[in-house]
Amino acid sequence: MANPIVHALVYLIGLMTFAGLNAAYLVWCERKGAARIQRRTGPCEVGWAGLLQPLADGLKLMTKQLLVPDGVDAALFRLAPVLAMLPGMVALAVIPFSAHLQALDMELSALFIFAFASLAMLCVLLGGWASGNKFAIISSARAVSQNLAYEIPMLLTLITIALISGSLNLREIALDQQGGLFHWNLFRLEGWHILTMWIAFIIFFICSIAETNRAPFDLAEAESELVAGYMTEYSSMGYGLFMMAEYINIVVGACLTTILFLGGWGCPFDVAPGWWWFGLKMYALIFTIIWVRWTYPRTQIYRLLNLSWKVMIPFSLINLLITAGLVKFL
Amino acid sequence: MNLPRQRYEETFVLNLGPQHPATHGVLRIKVTMDGEYVIKAEPVLGYIHRMHEKIAEQGNFAQFMPYTARMDYLHALAFNHGYCLVVERAAGIEVPERAEYIRVITVELNRIASHLLWWAAFLLDLGGFTPLLYAFDDREQILDLLERTTGSRLTYCYFRFGGVCNDIDDEFISGTRTFIDRLRKRLPVMYHSLVTGNIILIKRIKDIGIISTEQCRRYGASGPVARGSGIDFDVRKHEPYSIYPELDFDIPVYNEGDSMARYMVRMDEIEQSLRIIEQALDKLPDGPIMAKVPKNLRPEAGTCYAAVETARGSLGHRLLCNGDRNPYRLKLRSPTFSNLSLFAEVAEGMMIADVLAFLGSLDLVIPEIDR
Amino acid sequence: MEATNKLHTTLLTLFGSLNEGAEDATAQNDNDATEARVATIPLDYSRSGANLEQHCRPEQLRTAAELLNTQHFLLESITGVDWPEKNQFEVLYDFIHYAVPQYRVLLRCTVSRDEAIVPSLCSIFSAADWHEREVYDLFGILFDGHPNLIRILLPEDADFYPLRKDYMP
Numbered sequence: 001m002a003n004p005i006v007h008a009l010v011y012l013i014g015l016m017t018f019a020g021l022n023a024a025y026l027v028w029c030e031r032k033g034a035a036r037i038q039r040r041t042g043p044c045e046v047g048w049a050g051l052l053q054p055l056a057d058g059l060k061l062m063t064k065q066l067l068v069p070d071g072v073d074a075a076l077f078r079l080a081p082v083l084a085m086l087p088g089m090v091a092l093a094v095i096p097f098s099a100h101l102q103a104l105d106m107e108l109s110a111l112f113i114f115a116f117a118s119l120a121m122l123c124v125l126l127g128g129w130a131s132g133n134k135f136a137i138i139s140s141a142r143a144v145s146q147n148l149a150y151e152i153p154m155l156l157t158l159i160t161i162a163l164i165s166g167s168l169n170l171r172e173i174a175l176d177q178q179g180g181l182f183h184w185n186l187f188r189l190e191g192w193h194i195l196t197m198w199i200a201f202i203i204f205f206i207c208s209i210a211e212t213n214r215a216p217f218d219l220a221e222a223e224s225e226l227v228a229g230y231m232t233e234y235s236s237m238g239y240g241l242f243m244m245a246e247y248i249n250i251v252v253g254a255c256l257t258t259i260l261f262l263g264g265w266g267c268p269f270d271v272a273p274g275w276w277w278f279g280l281k282m283y284a285l286i287f288t289i290i291w292v293r294w295t296y297p298r299t300q301i302y303r304l305l306n307l308s309w310k311v312m313i314p315f316s317l318i319n320l321l322i323t324a325g326l327v328k329f330l
Numbered sequence: 331m332n333l334p335r336q337r338y339e340e341t342f343v344l345n346l347g348p349q350h351p352a353t354h355g356v357l358r359i360k361v362t363m364d365g366e367y368v369i370k371a372e373p374v375l376g377y378i379h380r381m382h383e384k385i386a387e388q389g390n391f392a393q394f395m396p397y398t399a400r401m402d403y404l405h406a407l408a409f410n411h412g413y414c415l416v417v418e419r420a421a422g423i424e425v426p427e428r429a430e431y432i433r434v435i436t437v438e439l440n441r442i443a444s445h446l447l448w449w450a451a452f453l454l455d456l457g458g459f460t461p462l463l464y465a466f467d468d469r470e471q472i473l474d475l476l477e478r479t480t481g482s483r484l485t486y487c488y489f490r491f492g493g494v495c496n497d498i499d500d501e502f503i504s505g506t507r508t509f510i511d512r513l514r515k516r517l518p519v520m521y522h523s524l525v526t527g528n529i530i531l532i533k534r535i536k537d538i539g540i541i542s543t544e545q546c547r548r549y550g551a552s553g554p555v556a557r558g559s560g561i562d563f564d565v566r567k568h569e570p571y572s573i574y575p576e577l578d579f580d581i582p583v584y585n586e587g588d589s590m591a592r593y594m595v596r597m598d599e600i601e602q603s604l605r606i607i608e609q610a611l612d613k614l615p616d617g618p619i620m621a622k623v624p625k626n627l628r629p630e631a632g633t634c635y636a637a638v639e640t641a642r643g644s645l646g647h648r649l650l651c652n653g654d655r656n657p658y659r660l661k662l663r664s665p666t667f668s669n670l671s672l673f674a675e676v677a678e679g680m681m682i683a684d685v686l687a688f689l690g691s692l693d694l695v696i697p698e699i700d701r
Numbered sequence: 702m703e704a705t706n707k708l709h710t711t712l713l714t715l716f717g718s719l720n721e722g723a724e725d726a727t728a729q730n731d732n733d734a735t736e737a738r739v740a741t742i743p744l745d746y747s748r749s750g751a752n753l754e755q756h757c758r759p760e761q762l763r764t765a766a767e768l769l770n771t772q773h774f775l776l777e778s779i780t781g782v783d784w785p786e787k788n789q790f791e792v793l794y795d796f797i798h799y800a801v802p803q804y805r806v807l808l809r810c811t812v813s814r815d816e817a818i819v820p821s822l823c824s825i826f827s828a829a830d831w832h833e834r835e836v837y838d839l840f841g842i843l844f845d846g847h848p849n850l851i852r853i854l855l856p857e858d859a860d861f862y863p864l865r866k867d868y869m870p
Contacts, residue, residue, distance in 0.1 A: 038463035134344055138366075138682075215457060216530055219683075296530050298457025300683045301366065303533060376854040383839075384863055419750060547775045547799065550828035556799070563799045570803075635750030635795060635805065648780050648795065659864075663778035663795070671831045700854060 011103035015092050022251050023244035024054035026286065033290045064236035072233065073130040080127035081234065081241035087116035087123075088248030095255045096171045098265040098275035109170040110158055113256065114151070117211065120249060121147040124213075124220060127242070128230035139230045142301055143213060143220035149308035150210040150217075156316035157204045160323045161185060161260050164193055174264030178273065184263035191330045196319050201261045203316050205285070208253035210304070212246060215293040219301055254285040341369055344682075348377045354451060355696025359673075359689075361682070368685055371677040373670055379700040386660040391417050391627045392491070394660070399485035401662065402698040404444040407437045408640035410489040415571060416636035416647040417491050420629035428617040429493035430573045435610045436476060436488065438603040439506070442513070443472040444641035445596045445603075452593070452690040453525065456534055464520050471509045478502055492621030503611055510604050517601065526597065535589035539688030541676055542587060549672040553643025553665050554599070555692060558592035560585035565639035577609050589691035596641075596693070626655050642666050642693055664698045704801045708772065709743070709752060712806065715768050716741040716755050744807075751795075751805040759819050762810050766822045769796050769806060776822065779832035781840040785866045788814045790842050794822075812842070821846040839864040 028043065028050065035042025043050025068077060094109035096102040106112055121144055128140025162168050164185060165176040173185075182189045186197050210217040220230060231242050258264060258281045265278040299307075347358040356377035362370040382401065386394045398413045399406035411433060418425060425433075450465035473483045479498050480488035488494055525531060546556045556563050564581045566574045582598035584591035629651045637646045643665025650659040669692050677685050720739045739761065742754040757765050766776075774796040782791040794808035812819055821844035822829040833844040834853040841862040844850055852859060861868060 034459070038460050039467065040463060134342065138344075218457070294460050296458065296528065297453060297534060299530055300534060300681070302681070376852075376856070379854040381863055416750070419748065422748075545827075547773070548827040550775050550777050550826070561799050568802045569805075633749065633793070633807075635807070637750070644777070646778055646795065648778065648793065650782055659780070659782045661778065661780040661793075667831065668777070668828055671828060675827070 008103075011093070015089070015103060019089055019092060019248050019251070020244075023247045024058065026247045026250065027057070027243070028054050029286070030290050030293075033287065034294045037291070037294045058240070061236055061240040066236045066238065067233075069132070069233055071132045073132070076126050076130035077233075078238075080123050080130055081238045081245070083126065084120065084123035084242055084245035085248065087120040088245055088252050090116050091252040092248070092255075094170060095252070095259065096174055096264065097278050099175070099273070101275055102171060105171055106169065108168045110162070110168045110173070110256075110260075113170075113252065114155060114158070117151065117249075118147075120211075120245070123245075124230055127234070131230065131233040133233055136230045136232050139220050139232075143230065146213075146217065146219060146301070146304060146308075147211060149305050150207045150312075153203050153308060153312035153316045154207040154211065156313070156320055157200045157207075158260070160196075160200050160316070160320050163320075163323055163327050164188070164191070170259050174259050174266075177263040178266045178270075180266070180270040181263075181268040184261065184266065184268075186261040186263075191326055193323065193326060196322050196326070197261065199315060199319050200323075201257075203312050203319075204260065205257055207308075207312065208257060209289055209292065210308070212249040212253055214246075214250065214289060216296040216298050217304060218293075218298060219304065250286060250289060251282070254282045254289070257285055258282050340364065354690075354694050357694065357696045357699075361685070363682065366681045366683075368677055368680050368682060371674055371685065373673055375696075375700055377700065378697050380697075382701045383660055383662065386657050388656065390655040391629075391657060394657070395490070396485075396487045399482075399487055400697065401664070401701055402640060402642065402645075402666075402695050403485050404447055404695055405437075405440050405641040406484065406486045407433075407440040407488060408638055408645060410486060411437055411572075412636060412638040412640075412645045412647050414489045414491055415638060416634055416649045417627065417629065419636050420632070420634040420649055420651055421491070421623075421627055422629075423492050423621055423623055425493055425572075426618045426621055427573070427615050429619045429621075431610050431614050432494050432498055432619065433489060434572055434574070434577070435498070435506070435607050435614075436479070436486075436494075438606045438610075439472050439476060440486070441641050442600050442603050443469050443476075445600050446472075448596060448641070448693045449521070452693075453531070455686055455690045456531065458525070458528075458531070461521075461525050464516075468509075468513055468516065471505075471512070475502060475505050475509065478505075490620060490623075491627060492623040493619045495620070497619050503614075506607060506611060510608055513600075514604060517597075521597065526593075532590065535593060535687050535691065537586075538589045538684045539676055539680070539691060540587045541672060545672055545675065549675075550668040551643070551672060552668065553640070553693075554592050554595040555643065555669045555672075557581065557583050557595045558691075559587035563644075565637045565644045569637055571636070571638065573610070576613070577606050579606050579609075589687055592691045592693075599641075628653055628655055637663075640665060642695065642698070643669060662701055664701060666692075666694050666696075667699045670694060670699060705752075705804050708798065708801050708804055711772065712753055712768075713741060713743070715772075716753075716765070719757070719761060719765060719768065722761075746803060746805070751807045752803075753805075754807045754809065756809045756811075759810055759812055762808070763820050763822065763825065765808055766794070766825050769808075770825050772798070773800070774798050774806065776826040776828040776832070779829065779836055781836040781842055781864065783814075783840060783864065783866045784811075785814070790814055790817045790840060792819055792836065792842065817842040818845050820844070821850075823847055838862075841865065 032042040043053040046052040046056045091113040093103040094106055094112055124143040125140045128136040165173040177184050181187055186201050188194050188197060213220045231239055258278060262281045265273050265275055267273045267277050341362050341364045344361045344363050346361055348356040358374040360372045360374060361368055382397050385397060398409040402409055446465040446469045450462040453461040477483050479496055479502055480486045541559050543559050543561055546559050546561055552563060562581060562583050567581055579602045582595050584594055631652045633650045635646060635648050637644050645665055646663030648661040649657055652658045720741060739758060740756045744751050744754050746752050755765060777795040777797050780793040784791060789811050791809060791811045796806040798804050810819060819842055821833055833847055836842055837844060837850055838852040838854050839862060
């Protein structure tokens, strides 16, 4: 685009639409997916196959009374949901959907996304603490320790990818993987990385499920134990914003996984690469995340933390060392 | 898990309930917590206390029948059975054989429905949303079968003193046989390999909430809670009533005493109930379904006790009569009341997430506790 | 059957000696006509659902319960009964045994309505804790030695005892 302001505006509107539509229609996908796994139909009344259901839900949420209970910290209570939307939207700005579709090309875009992911953790803490509700505080404390524990293996895996691709720029990482199935980081034949990348992929995928507080790692909003956890006191759009933020974070997580491991916009047979392949891979990952949610029960908090500190971090460290060795000597 | 205990001022009191997704009714538990650990857990009862024992004294014996189903609504037919048993024992009424067989078939179907709902709700507490739908599919079949015969889906008032009020027809029998085959096919696949073998579930309930045999005896626990701790006690074999002595079935007993043991006891009990129903259907005799019973029952003065085995344990009715048309005193000994009383002792030192897994494994129905 | 008979004879012997000890004490107290007698009555299981009925006075209650505890019985239920014509409350204790089939023991204890205090069995059977609270809640019978005798089913601030025969809502 010639004019940087026009470029920025077009991408701004485009990304906000993308985020909004995803937040709305991923809920539909989730409900339909859940329904089919549970051998029932799911939304089918509103619109054909229930496709207008998200609109109906959005309308319902918007028309509800926005309750602010007594005894909450007024500014923080209202700020937390808004702030929760921030990391996801900002991350979407630096993700390359294809060779030509990227809002902002930064040198350190991967690091940028992770920096904002920590902000998401802060919003959970704010929401829980500002609610002034014991259940909410317990839930935020759990969410913070969980998010902290699971960020570390993600970062270690990111370093592994950076070692292979030689850069933290998401666009360059994706460009490095063009050329067919066996150039993707997950199946990378050159340099024998295929031996270590599958562990890195599994660790990264599990960590992204844990970072976005999805089942089986949804202790923060453990419905049956803590009612709704840090979201208990929120109603109407406050709750709506938290839910939208969760789905946008899932989209960002899936996008990241696609770029880092599955070749970004590349085709397995190296014909017609583009944003359609990116979309296909991303939505396949999101479908798996939905599938996992409705299959497994919840773990306990100490087992969750043990999994991260005692299993994922050692494995990702060993992986990093082996990859470093492979890069140096092969 | 042993963590250094913090000073008392750093503990806080959390109220689980009365409205809470995981307490299966209106139960309030005052939990004094130190971080994630429970220092003291105290159940507070009475939120659904309806004084059934006084209601029993106000009307005559038959007028109390509908109330029996409102206590444990999940295994209402067993409560029907217990009340009928105690009044029949006090009044010396003999029940015809066909009625006894029908009673056993319907009670065991209801037991399976109760265990299925327990399984679904337990897994819902633990965060697995899908098994609910699978269990309710089977439970719907049972409810349809029982609705044809008894007229109700949940709070049955089907038994009468001296028999049952409605006969079962061929459609019921064939429907039940179809259901038995269907559930037998689904149990190993959908229930056991998908859920019971799930590593997350196993880690979540194994070695949680261990109840020792001595604790069971001191608190008077019965049912799957006792059988999960190695005590071979089931009223159907211990104090046989109805036609249970003529049927061949096993009592599953597991020795570990943890939530996993209680889970397995209930799952095995579903299979045993299927066996009982099959045998009862094969042996079903012809004949009347009601004995000749005087309209105004006046049992002779004295006291009488009868126990039946519900899905939750040994239900006892103690009846004191004084020759009147109304019971003088009817005491309902609810199994869950005794099972819950050991909660305070066992929950000390557990983590809050484990507390909920333990509570779910006790299979509580609060209206039965509060009566 | 064998285990049942053996337990039956053991209990008859034990309760017999308990009764003798009690009657020695009664011999000094001739004026107490309202006190219930101490007796052991074998019952027909098929008619009354219990095998043995033991009447005892409040003072012997704990000894009788300890006897049953050593025989490994468990306390199943505690029932309160109001006999306004005789001006008495009665407390019935039901005991069963996990290992011996079809054997139930009933312990009966009567106290006067004006001074309704019964010793608590909490230290012997933990099941008594909640059952005694329930009897207190519904009848107003006090249990001496109970660690936490507060209402369990009715609201804590209720001031009536609903299962009494003279209770008017």
